[in-house]
Amino acid sequence: MHCYFHLVHTHERILDETGIEVSDLEAAHYQAIKAIQELRAEGEADEVDWRGWHLEVTDASGKVLLSIPLDMSQH
Template identity: 50%
Template sequence: MRCYFHLVNGEDAILDDTGVEVADLETARTEALRAIQELRQELDGFTDEWMGWHLDVVCPQGTVLLSVDLKTTVH
């Protein structure tokens, strides 16, 4: 299934218009956590400006399948 990873905070959104093919929802969750980790590395952590943001995993029909807060600890 194709999933899209949108960064949202209620007022603003950074939309993923490409998406990624994943086998199942657990794989989508793993990819979301990986994306958050990569963002942290690129930004050298998250500043206050990222407070309230989360990563929504969305199906092609626009339904949010899961949402991960950017503050989530990635193991």
């Protein structure tokens, strides 16, 4: 299944136009967590305020399969 990983805030969306192929929803969840960890590693944690942001995993039709709040997974 092809999944897209969008960063979403109340009035802002950063869209993943490429996406990746995953075997199932569990693999998509793993990739989402990995993407969040990479986002945190790219910048200093203190510089970026992720409150209110979510990483939405969608299928090719745009249906949201997962939504992970970025401010909840800062550990």
